[in-house]
Amino acid sequence: MADDRAPDPPFKPEHFVRHDSADDAEFYVQERMVQHIDNAGRGALAAFYAEHLPAGGRILDLMSSWVSHLPADIEFANVAGLGMNRAELEANPRLTEARVHDLNADPRLPYGDGIFDVCLIALSVQYLIRPLEVFAEIARVLAPGGLCIVSFSNRCFPTKAVAIxxxxxxxxxxxxxxxYFCHAGGFSEPVGLNLSASGVLGDPLLVVTANKI
Known part of the structure; x- marks a missing residue:
């Protein structure tokens, strides 16, 4: 099989160091039932999901917490949540299954090949210290043509975000x-969109999407 990864990833180890390099399990032991983007941003993300997520689809909510931003009027076959805090995952009403798993300690996803139609990473990609390994795993667990949606704003826990x-x-x-998509391999050309509300002061919201090829 041909290698479809972009050549020579431009990353260095120092790009993924953090101010707080302590075990992430210690940082996330305390649940944080807080929103990570403002009301306008949450509404824009839910609207984007409503447009792009298939009803009855199999959804993987990666780096999940107590809220998934899924549109309330769309039902899915299953929504698997993988995150760092058990209490947050159990408080999420949209998840049909939940697992606690530290992707920085082990980027392998505990799922079979090709079993999801969509993978979501909402407002948390900035914490990955091994992103190419994680994105390669996303490609593995997505069905052919499956969609990955990565959303982010300008908020973060700065001590846990990677240097780059x-x-x-x-x-x-x-x-x-x-x-990350290009150098992980297995994805179509990524597409970036700015979903920030025009002319409104508030949190920016951007998404980058790609399909499994």
Whole structure:
């Protein structure tokens, strides 16, 4: 099989260091039932999901928490949540199954090949220290043609975000996520969109999407 990854990833180990390199399990032991984007951003993300997620689809909510931002009027066959805090996952009413799993310690996803139609990473990609391995795993668990949607804003826990994320601005973040798709392999050309509300002061919202090929 041909290798469809972009050549020579432009990343260095120092790009993925963090101010707080302690075990992530310690940081996430305390549940945080907080929103990570404002009302307008949450509404825009739910509307984008409503347009792109198939009713009855099999959804993987990666790096999940107590809210998945899924549209309330669409039912899915299953929504599997994988995150760091058991209490947050159990409080999420949209999840049909939940697993606690630290992707920075082990980027392998505990799922079979090709079993999801969509993978979501909402407002948390900035914390991955092994993103190419995680994105390669996403390609593995998606069905052919399956969609991955990565959304992000300018909020984060700065001590846990990787160095390269903190060095870049919003538009450059979109390019970085696009590079994750390209260098992981197994995806179509990524597409970036700015979903920020025009003319309104508030949190920016950007998404980058790609399909499994």
């Amino acid at each position: 994320w903190l060095e870049l601005g919003d538009a450059e973040h979109a390019g970085l996520v696009g590079a």
